[in-house]
Each structure stands twice: as C-alpha cells, then as structure tokens.
Amino acid sequence: MVVLAGExxxxxxxxxxxxxxxxxxxGILSGSLYHHFDSKESIGDEILSSFINEVLADYRGAxxxxxxxxxxxxQIVRSTSRTLSQHxxxxxxxxxxxxxxxxxxRFAYLPKALREIEQIWITQxxxxxxxxxxxxxLDAKLTYRLLCDVLWIPAQWxxxxxYTTDQVVGGFLRIVFDGIASPAxxxxxxxxxxxxxxxxx
Amino acid sequence: MVVLAGExxxxxxxxxxxxxxxxxxxGILSGSLYHHFDSKESIGDEILSSFINEVLADYRGAxxxxxxxxxxxxQIVRSTSRTLSQHxxxxxxxxxxxxxxxxxxRFAYLPKALREIEQIWITQxxxxxxxxxxxxxLDAKLTYRLLCDVLWIPAQWxxxxxYTTDQVVGGFLRIVFDGIASPAxxxxxxxxxxxxxxxxx
Amino acid sequence: MVVLAGExxxxxxxxxxxxxxxxxxxGILSGSLYHHFDSKESIGDEILSSFINEVLADYRGAxxxxxxxxxxxxQIVRSTSRTLSQHxxxxxxxxxxxxxxxxxxRFAYLPKALREIEQIWITQxxxxxxxxxxxxxLDAKLTYRLLCDVLWIPAQWxxxxxYTTDQVVGGFLRIVFDGIASPAxxxxxxxxxxxxxxxxx
Amino acid sequence: MVVLAGExxxxxxxxxxxxxxxxxxxGILSGSLYHHFDSKESIGDEILSSFINEVLADYRGAxxxxxxxxxxxxQIVRSTSRTLSQHxxxxxxxxxxxxxxxxxxRFAYLPKALREIEQIWITQxxxxxxxxxxxxxLDAKLTYRLLCDVLWIPAQWxxxxxYTTDQVVGGFLRIVFDGIASPAxxxxxxxxxxxxxxxxx
DNA sequence: TATGAATGAGGGTTCATTCAT
DNA sequence: CATGAATGAACCCTCATTCAT
Numbered sequence: 001m002v003v004l005a006g007e008x009x010x011x012x013x014x015x016x017x018x019x020x021x022x023x024x025x026x027g028i029l030s031g032s033l034y035h036h037f038d039s040k041e042s043i044g045d046e047i048l049s050s051f052i053n054e055v056l057a058d059y060r061g062a063x064x065x066x067x068x069x070x071x072x073x074x075q076i077v078r079s080t081s082r083t084l085s086q087h088x089x090x091x092x093x094x095x096x097x098x099x100x101x102x103x104x105x106r107f108a109y110l111p112k113a114l115r116e117i118e119q120i121w122i123t124q125x126x127x128x129x130x131x132x133x134x135x136x137x138l139d140a141k142l143t144y145r146l147l148c149d150v151l152w153i154p155a156q157w158x159x160x161x162x163y164t165t166d167q168v169v170g171g172f173l174r175i176v177f178d179g180i181a182s183p184a185x186x187x188x189x190x191x192x193x194x195x196x197x198x199x200x201x
Numbered sequence: 202m203v204v205l206a207g208e209x210x211x212x213x214x215x216x217x218x219x220x221x222x223x224x225x226x227x228g229i230l231s232g233s234l235y236h237h238f239d240s241k242e243s244i245g246d247e248i249l250s251s252f253i254n255e256v257l258a259d260y261r262g263a264x265x266x267x268x269x270x271x272x273x274x275x276q277i278v279r280s281t282s283r284t285l286s287q288h289x290x291x292x293x294x295x296x297x298x299x300x301x302x303x304x305x306x307r308f309a310y311l312p313k314a315l316r317e318i319e320q321i322w323i324t325q326x327x328x329x330x331x332x333x334x335x336x337x338x339l340d341a342k343l344t345y346r347l348l349c350d351v352l353w354i355p356a357q358w359x360x361x362x363x364y365t366t367d368q369v370v371g372g373f374l375r376i377v378f379d380g381i382a383s384p385a386x387x388x389x390x391x392x393x394x395x396x397x398x399x400x401x402x
Numbered sequence: 403m404v405v406l407a408g409e410x411x412x413x414x415x416x417x418x419x420x421x422x423x424x425x426x427x428x429g430i431l432s433g434s435l436y437h438h439f440d441s442k443e444s445i446g447d448e449i450l451s452s453f454i455n456e457v458l459a460d461y462r463g464a465x466x467x468x469x470x471x472x473x474x475x476x477q478i479v480r481s482t483s484r485t486l487s488q489h490x491x492x493x494x495x496x497x498x499x500x501x502x503x504x505x506x507x508r509f510a511y512l513p514k515a516l517r518e519i520e521q522i523w524i525t526q527x528x529x530x531x532x533x534x535x536x537x538x539x540l541d542a543k544l545t546y547r548l549l550c551d552v553l554w555i556p557a558q559w560x561x562x563x564x565y566t567t568d569q570v571v572g573g574f575l576r577i578v579f580d581g582i583a584s585p586a587x588x589x590x591x592x593x594x595x596x597x598x599x600x601x602x603x
Numbered sequence: 604m605v606v607l608a609g610e611x612x613x614x615x616x617x618x619x620x621x622x623x624x625x626x627x628x629x630g631i632l633s634g635s636l637y638h639h640f641d642s643k644e645s646i647g648d649e650i651l652s653s654f655i656n657e658v659l660a661d662y663r664g665a666x667x668x669x670x671x672x673x674x675x676x677x678q679i680v681r682s683t684s685r686t687l688s689q690h691x692x693x694x695x696x697x698x699x700x701x702x703x704x705x706x707x708x709r710f711a712y713l714p715k716a717l718r719e720i721e722q723i724w725i726t727q728x729x730x731x732x733x734x735x736x737x738x739x740x741l742d743a744k745l746t747y748r749l750l751c752d753v754l755w756i757p758a759q760w761x762x763x764x765x766y767t768t769d770q771v772v773g774g775f776l777r778i779v780f781d782g783i784a785s786p787a788x789x790x791x792x793x794x795x796x797x798x799x800x801x802x803x804x
Numbered sequence: 805t806a807t808g809a810a811t812g813a814g815g816g817t818t819c820a821t822t823c824a825t
Numbered sequence: 826c827a828t829g830a831a832t833g834a835a836c837c838c839t840c841a842t843t844c845a846t
Contacts, residue, residue: 013300015216019841031843032806040841099214099297178336178380220816232818233831241816415702417618421820433822434827442820501616501699580781622837634839635810643837 001026001036005043006089013096014044041106044093048101051090052113054083059120069128076120118144202227202237206244207290214297215245242307245294249302252291253314255284260321270329277321319345403428403438407445408491415498416446443508446495450503453492454515456485461522471530478522520546604629604639608646609692616699617647644709647696651704654693655716657686662723672731679723721747 004025008017019040023030037043062075084091094101094110101107125140205226209218220241224231238244263276285292295302295311302308322345329335406427410419421442425432439445464477486493496503496512503509523546530536607628611620622643626633640646665678687694697704697713704710724747731737 011300013298016301018839028805029807030841031808034842035805096297096300097214099212100217103213219814221814229830230832231816232833235817235819236830413702418703420818430826431828432820433829436821437826498699498702499616501614502619505615621835623835631809632811633837634812637838637840638809 002043002046003089006047006093009044009047010089010092014093015097015100041104044101045106047087047090048093048107048110051083051087052110054087055080056113056116058083059117063120063124068133069124069131070133072124073121073128076124121147203244203247204290207248207294210245210248211290211293211297215294216298216301242305245302246307248288248291249294249308249311252284252288253311255288256281257314257317259284260318264321264325269334270325270332271334273325274322274329277325322348404445404448405491408449408495411446411449412491412494416495417499417502443506446503447508449489449492450495450509450512453485453489454512456489457482458515458518460485461519465522465526470535471526471533472535474526475523475530478526523549605646605649606692609650609696612647612650613692613695613699617696618700618703644707647704648709650690650693651696651710651713654686654690655713657690658683659716659719661686662720666723666727671736672727672734673736675727676724676731679727721751724751 005017005022008021008025011017012021018030019033020030022040022043023033026033058079059076062072062079066072066075102111121144122140125134125138125143128134129136129138129140206218206223209223209226212218213222220234221231223241223244224234227234259280260277263273263280267273267276303312323341326335326339326341326344330337330339330341407419407424410423410427413419414423420432421435422432424442424445425435428435460481461478464474464481468474468477504513524542527536527540527542527545531538531540531542608620608625611625611628614620615624622636623633625643625646626636629636661682662679665675665682669675669678705714725743728737728741728743728746732739732741732743
C-alpha cells in the first residue's frame with residue numbers, strides 16, 4: 001500500500017496525487033484508506049523518513065569507515081546510489097514537491113538532513129584540499145552545490161533506460177574527478193580566459 | 202504583476218500558489234486579477250514561454266557563432282547563465298512543477314524545447330569527441346543528462362548568495378572540463394574498480 | 403446601441419450575453435456602457451417593453467376594429483406578425499429567457515401582458531363558437547395554448563430563410579383554420595377513434 | 604437526485620440553477636453532489652440524453668410500424684406525447700436553454716436528433732401529399748416548422764392542469780388535421796387576400 | 805475492515821457594476 | 826463621455842477527511 005502510494009507520488013507528484021487515486025490503485029474506496037493511515041501526510045512521512053534515514057546512515061558510515069576524503073566521497077556516491085535506486089519514489093517526491101515538504105512542519109527533518117549532508121560534503125572537500133588530493137583552488141561550498149543536485153538524479157533514470165546504475169555512477173565520478181576534457185584538450189585549453197581564472201581561484 | 206506572480210510561483214511552486222495569494226500580494230481582490238490576465242495558466246505561460254524562447258535563442262546563437270564544440274559549450278553556459286539569472290522565477294517553476302507543466306497541453310512547448318536543447322548538447326559533445334577535444338570514451342547522452350541538471354541550478358543561487366555569476370559559471374566550467382581532482386590526485390586514484398573502468402572508457 | 407445589444411441578446415440569450423460583449427460590439431469599454439444605461443436590466447427593459455406595448459396595441463386594435471371573431475383573429479395574426487418581424491430581438495429574448503424575465507420584478511409587466519393576450523384569444527374563440535364560426539366542440543383555452551406558442555415563432559424564421567413573412571402567416575392560418583388534411587383525407591378519416599372523439603368534444 | 608435537479612432545471616432553467624440550489628434541495632452541501640455526479644453538465648446530460656433517445660425511438664418505431672403517413676404522424680404524436688409527459692423536465696430544459704445546449708460540445712447529439720426528427724416529419728408529410736392524404740399545396744418544411752414547436756409544448760401543461768394528456772393530444776390532432784374552422788366557417792372565410800391565396804395554394 | 809455518503813474549506817473563474825482619472 | 830482598474834458576490838468544482846452502517 002505504501003509502495004503503491006509511493007509509485008503514484010513518484011509519477012504524478014505528492015500533491016498532485018489524490019487519496020482517491022491511491023485507493024483506486026489499491027482496489028478500495030478512499031474512505032477505507034483511513035483504516036490504514038492517519039492521513040495522506042503520514043503516508044508521505046513513512047516513505048520519506050525511511051529514505052532519508054538510510055541516506056544519512058550511508059553518509060555517516062562512509063565518513064566513519066573510509067580512509068581518505070576521496071574514498072569517503074566515492075563510498076558516499078556508491079552506497080547512496082544503491083539506496084536511491086531502492087527509494088526511487090521518495091527521491092522523485094523530494095524533487096517534485098520539495099517546495100512543499102520543505103515548508104511543512106511534519107517534514108522539518110528533511111531540510112535538517114540535507115544540511116547534515118551538505119556539511120559532510122564540505123568537510124570532505126576541504127580535507128581533500130588540505131591533503132593535496134583536490135585542486136587547491138576548489139571552492140568547497142560552491143562545488144557541493146553544483147554536485148549535489150546531480151547526485152540526486154540517477155533514480156529518475158528509469159525514463160532514460162539503457163544505462164546501468166554502475167554506468168551512471170562511474171560516468172559521474174569520472175566527470176567530476178577528471179573532467180570531460182581529454183589530456184590534449186586540457187593542455188590546449190590553457191591559458192584560460194581571465195574571467196575563468198579569476199572565478200576558480 | 203507578472204513579476205509578482207512569478208516570485209510567488211518560484212517560492213511556493215506554481216500549483217501551490219493560489220490566485221488569491223497573487224491578488225493579495227498585488228493589493229487587490231482575486232477577481233481583479235482577471236482584468237489583467239485571462240487565467241492563472243496564461244500568467245504561467247507568459248513567464249515560461251518568454252524564458253524558454255530566450256534560452257533557445259542562446260543555444261541557437263552559440264551553435265551558429267562559435268568555432269569549436271568546446272567554444273559552443275562555453276558560450277552556451279555563459280549566455281544561458283545570464284538568461285537564467287534574469288528568469289529565476291521561470292526556472293524555479295520548471296524545477297518545482299515540471300511534472301505538471303510537462304503534461305499540460307498549453308505548455309507542450311516546454312518538453313519540445315528541452316528536446317532541442319538536449320540535441321544541441323549531444324551534437325556538440327559528439328563533435329568534440331571526433332575532434333579529439335573531449336575524451337574518446339565520453340558517452341554523450343549520459344554526459345548531457347548529468348550536466349543539464351547542474352546547468353539549470355545557478356539561478357536558485359539567490360538563496361545562497363555570496364557568489365557572483367562569474368564565479369558560478371567559472372566553477373562549473375572548471376569542473377566539467379578539468380574535473381575536481383588535482384594532477385596528483387588524478388593518478389593516485391587508480392586502480393579503479395572494474396565496473397567503473399568499463400563505464401568510463 | 404440598444405439595437406446592438408438586442409441583436410446579441412437574440413443570438414445568445416439575454417443572460418448569456420455579457421455587458422462586455424455589448425460594449426465590444428459598440429466599440430467601447432464595458433464601463434462606458436454605464437454612461438448610456440443604468441444597468442443591463444434597463445437595456446432589456448427598453449427592448450421588451452416597447453415590444454410588448456406594440457403587441458398589446460395590435461391586439462386591442464384588432465378587437466376594437468374588426469367585425470367578426472374570425473376577422474379579429476386574422477387581424478391579430480397579421481398585424482402582430484408585422485410587429486414581431488420588427489422586434490425579432492425582443493421575441494428571441496422572451497423565448498430564450500422567459501424563465502428569467504417571468505420571475506424578475508422589473509419585468510412583471512410581461513406575464514401581465516401575456517395574460518391579457520390570452521384573454522383576448524379565449525374571448526374571441528368563444529364568441530366564434532357562439533356565432534357558429536368555429537367548431538362547437540372547440541376548447542377555447544386548450545386551443546389558445548396550442549396556438550399561442552406557434553404565433554410567437556415566426557420571428558425566428560431568419561434561421562430558416564426561404565419563406566416570406568406572408569408565406570409563414572398564410573400557412574399558419576390555412577392550417578389552423580382548415581387543417582392539413584385534404585377534403586378526401588378529411589372524410590376518409592371518419593369515423594375517428596373513440597379517444598379522439600371524446601377528447602375534442 | 605436527478606429528478607430533483609431536473610425539476611429545478613425545468614423551473615428556473617438549466618443555467619440559472621446553481622449546484623448549491625440542487626444540493627440545498629437534496630439537503631446536502633454543494634460539494635457532496637460530486638459524490639454522485641461528475642459535473643452539473645453530466646446531470647443535464649443524463650436527463651436530456653435519456654429523453655431524446657426515447658423520443659427518437661418513438662419516431663423510428665412509428666415509421667417502422669405504421670401503415671400510412673397519416674398513421675405514422677398520429678402514432679408519433681401519441682407515443683411521443685406519452686414520452687414527453689414522462690420527461691417534463693427535459694423538455695423544459697430544451698425550451699429554456701436551447702441556445703446553450705445547442706452550442707455545447709457535450710450536447711451535440713441534441714441538434715443531431717432534432718435534425719433526424721425534422722427529416723422524419725418532412726418525409727411523412729411529403730409521402731402523404733403524394734398519396735393524396737394531405738393537401739397538395741402543403742409545404743412540408745414550413746408545416747413541420749409550424750407544428751414541431753406546438754408538439755413540444757404539452758409537457759409544460761402541468762402549469763395549466765385541468766386537461767388530460769388525451770385531451771391535449773386529441774385537440775392537437777383535430778386542429779392540425781381538420782383545422783379549427785367549422786364546415787360553415789370554412790366557406791364563409793373566402794375570398795382571401797391574394798398574398799395568402801398564393802402562399803397556401 | 806470496508807463502505808459510501810457527507811463534509812467544508814478552498815480552488816480558479818465570471819461578471820455586472822463602480823469610480824477616480 | 827470614455828477609460829480601465831477594481832470590486833465582491835457568486836459560480837462550478839476538488840479533495841482530504843469523517844463517520845454511521
């Protein structure tokens with residue numbers, strides 16, 4: 001039932017999905033749903049909280065176990081990716097209705113969790129810079145902001161099938177670590193324009 | 202008035218914003234809105250169509266004028282970035298209520314425009330590969346998918362002010378072209394797992 | 403201006419026509435209409451009252467001047483027909499929105515006028531029966547009810563052009579006076595069924 | 604509930620009746636109506652389509668079973684009259700709000716049905732002329748136009764009760780077949796004006 | 805548990821009318 | 826006289842939720 005609701009939420013958005021549609025999908029009447037759930041909100045809560053808790057566990061686990069900042073980030077991406085693929089509905093809900101959830105008291109734990117996640121990224125990026133693993137001119141917060149949205153995408157890839165999760169994750173890591181420029185293109189591109197040089201310093 | 206509505210749409214989402222809220226913000230009654238607009242939909246249309254047309258113009262202009270695939274992409278990012286910052290509301294609307302707009306007849310031009318944009322990216326990435334500018338193992342469609350979502354983010358940066366547009370754009374280009382790894386970190390990262398190696402080769 | 407409004411009222415119905423449509427047709431804005439009229443109701447009133455007064459004059463004139471009941475009825479039909487053709491809009495309004503006008507205080511004169519008209523018909527039909535001009539078994543009130551609605555129809559004949567007013571009036575008189583059966587059919591039809599015989603006696 | 608709505612529609616007109624009035628009459632709130640119906644339109648549709656289908660069946664049945672044109676017309680009038688008296692609300696709706704229904708896509712079947720009905724009348728009148736049953740100078744289309752409006756009236760007779768259906772039907776048939784003039788009155792009426800003579804010959 | 809009728813607040817929208825300019 | 830922005834009440838309809846059966 002939660003799964004059913006989650007699929008509808010993912011397809012049409014949380015707010016755009018009516019309890020009647022959920023009940024229809026379950027083969028019962030809308031009123032009967034309330035023998036199983038207190039409210040539509042509580043269904044959403046069940047889906048989102050179990051998801052976000054797993055993600056947080058992934059992040060905390062990566063930080064606790066991995067050796068270097070780079071390893072932490074790799075592990076975060078890999079383990080989170082597995083979690084995301086198991087919670088496609090939750091992810092789609094967050095993406096489609098974030099403006100709603102982020103302002104509802106009941107879902108206050110979501111912005112909180114995202115803040116913790118951001119902090120982990122920034123910390124690791126900074127550590128990596130200090131260790132000489134990442135470019136010294138990297139702006140940690142900026143980089144996180146640029147990357148985090150990409151990180152939440154893979155679960156929607158069902159639409160663009162033809163890629164395995166491994167391919168998506170691998171491609172992502174390759175791009176963010178090594179960039180898309182070939183060795184030849186990389187040197188040829190220098191010296192960079194002044195604006196870019198300033199911006200990334 | 203359109204600006205007012207756009208700001209509300211951006212803040213709370215298009216569907217979640219009521220015409221009464223727009224009217225309140227404008228200091229008039231809800232019925233009075235219809236002296237200025239045919240419908241809520243037409244307000245959204247005005248905001249979104251003017252935005253998407255400018256973006257399309259940016260893309261087409263970049264393709265027409267630039268010399269190499271790398272230059273095209275750079276120009277796309279730079280000019281679009283300016284457009285995005287002038288249409289923050291439109292962008293937020295697309296991100297928050299895409300599941301709605303993408304299914305409404307009146308907004309059918311949106312998916313259409315996105316398809317054109319995708320095609321331009323893929324074409325340029327492929328051309329860059331053939332010219333030896335981009336890594337030969339780059340998967341154009343995958344790369345586009347990964348990047349496009351990042352590309353649409355900067356306009357939300359109002360929330361996280363402290364960065365200039367130049368900084369954001371520069372940072373993005375630096376990452377996608379050169380990656381975040383330093384030359385030292387780049388070699389140190391190997392050997393990778395077999396799955397990743399396959400996916401990125 | 404009244405004419406313009408009348409045409410719209412006739413086409414789309416009084417209630418279905420908005421003051422904005424009238425203003426559009428007049429080439430001004432809706433607010434400006436109120437420099438010419440107190441209200442939409444007063445436009446309707448002007449159209450309907452002038453019409454109904456002319457009709458009443460026709461009826462009263464026919465009663466005053468004609469010799470026999472048959473002549474009265476013929477004159478009513480003929481003169482009214484001329485009046486109707488000059489007030490097509492008013493007639494269409496009555497037909498389309500009678501349920502509205504008949505309950506509005508401002509238009510209370512309409513049901514009143516119709517009652518006078520009915521009384522004239524019934525009186526003449528009864529007089530004709532007593533004089534041996536009309537069938538003795540004629541039910542005056544029933545006959546009036548059957549005929550009056552037909553009487554109000556011709557003005558809509560613009561739609562079904564191809565007939566002159568004379569043709570319509572002539573056809574109507576021929577039918578109600580002589581029926582549609584030919585002399586042969588008339589005798590062949592007798593004896594009538596018992597139900598019919600009873601009903602018309 | 605449909606019956607309730609139908610009565611209100613008949614009394615005040617379809618458009619002039621609000622869903623709140625229907626709900627009030629049913630002793631519930633307006634929103635609760637939508638537990639039973641999709642829309643106000645669908646209530647109207649249910650009332651009108653069941654009516655018009657029965658009428659069409661009457662007409663087709665009369666054509667299929669009756670022997671002569673006169674018998675067909677008699678049967679049409681008799682059977683339709685029964686149908687009309689069972690669908691008073693539908694008839695009143697058509698009369699009051701025809702200008703609305705005739706232009707709404709959902710009710711496109713109404714003009715279509717009326718066209719079929721007209722065709723049946725015209726065909727029968729023409730056949731009757733050829734068979735010598737009806738006057739040779741009868742204009743079929745004109746006659747139909749004159750009669751059809753009368754035909755649709757009886758159902759409103761609730762207002763003017765005191766007549767049985769049989770009386771109304773019998774009276775109507777007597778008039779249209781034999782006219783209202785007595786044999787004496789028929790000859791006395793001549794000579795007619797030239798225009799009328801031309802029109803009815 | 806399930807039903808299904810009912811709630812009630814709120815959604816977008818219409819429209820005759822007013823009035824300062 | 827005309828404008829056009831604004832009114833305000835009413836419109837049809839939606840939907841999460843309740844509750845007697």
